[in-house]
Amino acid sequence: MFMAVVKGLKPLMDDWVAVERYQDFKQICKKYHLYVTPNCIFRNVPQSIIEKAEGKEILTTTKSQAIPFDPVAKDSVVHLYISGSKEVIKEAPKFGWYTLIVDDAVVSNPLMDNLKYGLLLGYPKCCVRFFINDTQGINQVYEAYKNTHGEPSFYCNPFSNDFHYFLIHNYPCSFRCRETTKQAKELLKAIKEEEPEYAAKIEYHLKLPLLVFHIRDAIAFEGKISKGEIRYSDSYFLSFPNIGKTPYKKFLEGNRVRVTKDKILIFKNETLLHSLEKSREDDGFLLKFS
Ligand SMILES: [Zn+2]
Structure with a gap:
């Protein structure tokens, strides 16, 4: 920023x-x-x-x-x-x-x-309007996800915005928001000119598969996403202990996570290690930005 x-x-x-x-x-x-x-x-x-x-x-x-x-x-x-x-x-x-x-x-x-x-702050008007009604009980990032028509663009990935690799500081109205994409593209180009290696790392991290719970509560995985599950070799908790409620340590024990409508299942190879109940459908959903 x-x-x-x-x-x-x-x-x-x-x-x-x-x-x-x-x-x-x-x-x-x-x-x-x-x-x-x-x-x-x-x-x-x-x-x-x-x-x-x-x-x-x-x-x-x-x-x-x-x-x-x-x-x-x-x-x-x-x-x-x-x-x-x-x-x-x-x-x-x-x-x-x-x-x-x-x-x-x-x-x-x-x-x-x-x-x-x-x-x-220079946030796109469409996104500010989308998030202005900061209503309790609404999972805003899930709303943005539902509002995304087509493949989510990594330029609109807001989930690591308190860590090292990010391009936007606003929560986009959709993960294909045109104005957010435009701003993020300009910034990545500028970073590339100054620090090409850093720019490449930003892009890499923004494309990692995610398990999203809420704003500032998501997990990024080193791995591949396919058919409702992620096979992973490592994971990063994109939150802070006083904010994220996710039992993140359980994911460190496994190498595969499957998400259904009401459960999150963590496996080590074929062995089921943990079964976490979802309180509602948006309480843990898979997301991949490209
Ligand atoms: Zn927008």
């Missing part, structure tokens, strides 16, 4: 940087003629605060305590905005905020701010 902003392909990004490295980071941005503005410091939030909040069900996946930016704060990370445009960097903090807890009540950020922030 940083390269996309440097190359002028993306108007704005946000990031988290250790406070003690903030000045160094600012220098790097200056070198590339980018503006940086700190938003606030993010700290771990005690679970007890979340538990007693009225309306906690609508909190987003990012759960942190926000405190005003202090340039000498210790052991802290600062959330910041980066842009090549003076106007955009001024607008970002107005709209880029999370649903939050004030006293004991959850205050939801207005849909209008989400929409404006998505557009400021």
